[in-house]
Amino acid sequence: MTSPTPYRWIIVGLTLVNQGISIGILVYSFALFVVPWLETFGISRGEIMVAIFLMQLLGGLISPLMGRFMDLYSMRWLIVGGAIAMSTGLFLSSWASDYWQIIALHGLLLPLGMALCGTLSSQTLVGKWFTQGRGLAIGVSAAGTSIGGFVFPLITAELLGQVDWRTTLQILAAFTIAVMVPLNLWVLRIPPPDVELLLDAPEPLPHERQWAASDILTTRMFWIPIAGLLPMNISFAAIQFNLGAYVADLGFSQTTAAQLISIGALSMIVGKFTFGGLCDHVDHRFLFWIMALSLTGALLLYQGSPGYSALVAAAVLHGISTGGVMPMIGNVYAARFGTLSFGKVLGFVNMFTMMGSFGSLASGWLFDLTGSYDVVFWLLLLIQIPSVTIMFWLPPVPAKRIVA
Known part of the structure; x- marks a missing residue:
């Protein structure tokens, strides 16, 4: 059998690619289609946002079921199925004659792609392959979303400058299926090792247990991190998906929007590595408060009519703060619930945190x-207050789960 120690880092590399493609296209590149869709379909900005809201909301609602499937069935075929669903949804969107068709595809096929190829499956894979050093591994894995957020907006902006939005979607659909299907079939041919093999040092195995849904949903270990991190997800959705229209209002081009998205994505990589690595050693509450402080700075900079330099600074601070969300989620819950039910726990977490898509x-x-x-930026500042306060009561990591 292949040794789990080196191969598990190949798994981390795979999750980088999966998240980079799925999140880079479905989430980060969405803002660049807003202006073309406004022109094509003649609808309001609120109506445009229904599509991304529905995709994230339904992606969250199906996450508990998908997480349960990931604990029970082959993740190889689940992820491949998600890639096919995503590619099909993008291709069919390119043929839309009315915006309701794009909304329907964002509510049917694309949530499957996001749930099965994105953060849920990636953190579940890492959780199943790592016990020691999990914080760093999740931080590295989570950087995939930011790498995708840096690369794909630039590619999408270039494509939109050369061809129309329909052809752009067709190219992205073809790329998705051509890369993700064969890559996942090959890498995931080896299943995760038994939990005892995950240790790479002679320390006792942390106590593991299977968590029933009722036990998960009735402990404050589950609810407090959600209450703390949900406002950050709301802020991300509110800013990220409106960024193309927001910078247009300020007199900047969509190329500038793509640059800001990419700058934010690079900053998220810094946040993910920093907070992911520190999660193994620092009180999770302190890390959260640092993230909240960075987000506050970004929201203040976005106010009024900022110039390019202020927008860049805001994108950096926003990226660092929201970059910490995914490694924090993975580490906070893995450290307190273990790995045997990690897919189920993370599925429930995603169901609630994806409500941030309402932003x-x-x-x-x-x-x-x-x-x-x-008014959006001021409201986002206000909702940080209760989230910062409630994290004070986050239960500490049980002694038997300290595996760094």
Whole structure:
């Protein structure tokens, strides 16, 4: 049998690719299609945001079921199925004659692609292959979303400058299926090792247990991190998916929007490595408070009519803060619930944190009502207050789960 120690880092590399493609296209590149869709379909910004809101919301709602499947069945075929669903959804979107068709595909096929190829499957894979050094591994894995967020907006912006949005979607669909299907079939031909083989040092194995859904949903270990991190997800959705329209209002081009998205994505890589590595050694509450402080700085910079330098600084601070969310989620829950039910636990987590996608819809509606995004930024600042406060009561990591 292949030794789990080196091969598990190949698994981390695979999750980098999976998240880079799925999140880079479905999440980070969405903002660049907003202006072309506004012109093609003649609808409001609030209506445009229904598609991304629905994809994230339904992706979250199916996450508990998908997480359960990941604990029970071959992740190889689940991820391949997700890649096919994503590619098909992108291709069919390119043929849409009315915006409701794009909304339907964002509610049917694309949530499957995001759930089965994105963060849920990637963190579950890493959780099944790692016990020691899990914080660093999750941080490295989570960087895949930011790498995708850096690369694909630039590619998408270039494609949109050369061809129309329909052809751009067809190219992205072809790339998705050509890369993800064969790669996952090959790498995931080797299943995760038994949990005893995950140790790479002669230390006792942390106590593991199977968590029932009722036990998961009735412990504060589950709810407090959600209450703390949900506002950050709301802020990410509110800013990320409206960024193309926001910078257009400020007089900048969509090339500038793509640059800001990519700068934010690079900053998220810094956040993911930093917070992921520190999760093994530092109180999770302190790390969260640092993330909240960085987000506050970004929201203040976005206010009013910022120039290019202020927008870049805001993108950096926003990227660092939201970059820590995924490694924090993976480490906070793996450290407190273990690995045997990690897919199930993370599925429930995603179901609730994906409600942050409401931020994209609400911000679009608020702009339609007020003609400005400033009220959005002030509201995002206000909801940080209860989230920062509630994290004080986060239970510590059980002594038997300290595996760094």
